[in-house]
Amino acid sequence: MLPLPAFTDNYIWMLHDGHQAIVVDPGDSAPVLQTLKDLQLTLQAILVTHHHADHVGGVDALRDATGATVYGPAREHIPEPLVRLTQGDVVQVLGLRFETIDVPGHTAGHIAYYCPEMDGAPLLFCGDTLFSGGCGRLFEGTPAQMLDSLDQLAALPANTRVCCTHEYTLSNLKFARAVEPGNSALLHYSSQCEALRAQNLPTLPSQMALEQEINPFLRVRQTAVAQAAQGYDARVHQDDAVAVLAALRQWKNEFR
Numbered sequence: 001m002l003p004l005p006a007f008t009d010n011y012i013w014m015l016h017d018g019h020q021a022i023v024v025d026p027g028d029s030a031p032v033l034q035t036l037k038d039l040q041l042t043l044q045a046i047l048v049t050h051h052h053a054d055h056v057g058g059v060d061a062l063r064d065a066t067g068a069t070v071y072g073p074a075r076e077h078i079p080e081p082l083v084r085l086t087q088g089d090v091v092q093v094l095g096l097r098f099e100t101i102d103v104p105g106h107t108a109g110h111i112a113y114y115c116p117e118m119d120g121a122p123l124l125f126c127g128d129t130l131f132s133g134g135c136g137r138l139f140e141g142t143p144a145q146m147l148d149s150l151d152q153l154a155a156l157p158a159n160t161r162v163c164c165t166h167e168y169t170l171s172n173l174k175f176a177r178a179v180e181p182g183n184s185a186l187l188h189y190s191s192q193c194e195a196l197r198a199q200n201l202p203t204l205p206s207q208m209a210l211e212q213e214i215n216p217f218l219r220v221r222q223t224a225v226a227q228a229a230q231g232y233d234a235r236v237h238q239d240d241a242v243a244v245l246a247a248l249r250q251w252k253n254e255f256r
Contacts, residue, residue: 001013002015003202003204006027010027012027013165022046023045025047025049025056026057027058029065030058043062044069045091046063047072048073049072051076051077056078063079071083073085073086074086076108076109087102097116098115099115101113102149103127104140105138105149110128114160121160124161124163130153130217132193133169133172133176134168135215138249154212157208158209158212159208162206164204169203170190170193170203173189175251177190178255179224179251180224183213186214189210
């Protein structure tokens, strides 16, 4: 599993078996084509989570160059030809089984891909819905939709590897520490991630069990997180998880 850097902070995830490969959210074709050439791989499939340009910008060039099949969300504008997917649909590629999960919030038709077993553990490609220590901005969806989407992902097995598409971890953890300054797991993880980035290494993939401990957007029902959200916006009721998430997301939007 390779995170191919693109733009300033994107990762295009690639899986391969030594002969064939799949990529997820190729916003740029160049790093994919170069890696295919370097490793002498054939591109079998392209998985797309949502329509933003930094996730689909390389799709046409890759399809044209390789003939790979493109899979993507049923309810978003993605360049055709495309196999359109919705909740419960299954993609079989590289001998792996990927289940489609509808996760609206960041965009209206965002989907994620969950593989129950690859090299001994589950695997999740979640696009811009869940980040390590954070979640995506609500460009098209509602706080209630995002909470439901995050709840679906959080219910996956604890050892699920979380493959997000941006290296936002350090800035997310800075915000998370403002929300939960006393969270010892968060402080420990932050120091680990800072050491990785100092060596220009990716902080991803993360793991679902870890995100449950450190990610405020998965912890909206924890008292400390709800109190912090109420401290930001006094109108928030601590037992209203949607309101807590909405306040956290607005606070994060303004956070520096």
